Amino acid sequence: MAKDEKDKAAEEAPKKGSKKKLIMILVIVLVALGGGGAGGYLMFAPKSAEAEEVLVAGIVVPLDAVTINLADGHYLKLKMTLQATDKAHQAPDGSKALDAAISLFSNMDSKELLTNDGREKYKTQLKEKVIKAYTVEKEKEIMDVYYTTFVIQ
Template identity: 70%
Template sequence: MADDEKAATEEAPKKGKKKLIMIIAIAVVLLGGGAGGYIMLKPSSATAEKEPEPGVVVPLDAITINLADGHYLKLKLSLQATAAAAEAPDGSKALDIAIDLYSNREMAELMSNAERERLKAELKEKIEKAYTVEKEKEIMDVYFTSFVIQ
């Protein structure tokens, strides 16, 4: 009888180890499959916010803006409309925003490339916001076609 008890006690740990290995293997397969499915089915960031299709470029008339200390800026803009825009945008809002942004600035401030680029980005943001209708952007970019300081 001692031999039977000894054989039974040796088989019990083997069966317990096999069950544990099986449970771990199943958990790994399920977790791996779940992670793989999530990665394959999640929306990519590129499709979440897609850039609008470009439309017509609308050149605006040149304007003269008074700067500080008797200087002035002659500015000419073009607006890049989106294809979603129903018609070519009227530039009066964009020119008004530009006048408001650049008026009474120091000439030295506008001579700096970094500051000029920062102000252009701010101008673009304000114009895009002004020309957004029902969450549909009508303007996607702003171009300086003339920027003369005197």
């Protein structure tokens, strides 16, 4: 009887060992595939158009201040400067940028603009509109917009 128990234990030991080896091999293979998959994705991931385009700063164009009526009876005095790219053949006329600012901020509530987050949110929107307005044949003439005066009364 003792011999039969030893034989059973001897038969079960290799089975347990082989299962452990199989699990370890599977884990190693999965880790290797996971790492290779992530590396392969990063290597062959499509590059964005913005990453390829490098804008070189050109001239800086300060614009006249403009006063904009806000919705709650307040006024916004805004003066901004445009950062042109080297692709701008001449100093950009500020009329498109001022028009974009007036259309964005007109009838807006002053509470939205009094916080830093609100001001930055709408500056980003203004920058997008200005860049779009000054893009000619897929060449950007403006790369940034700077507030030089931003006063709410």
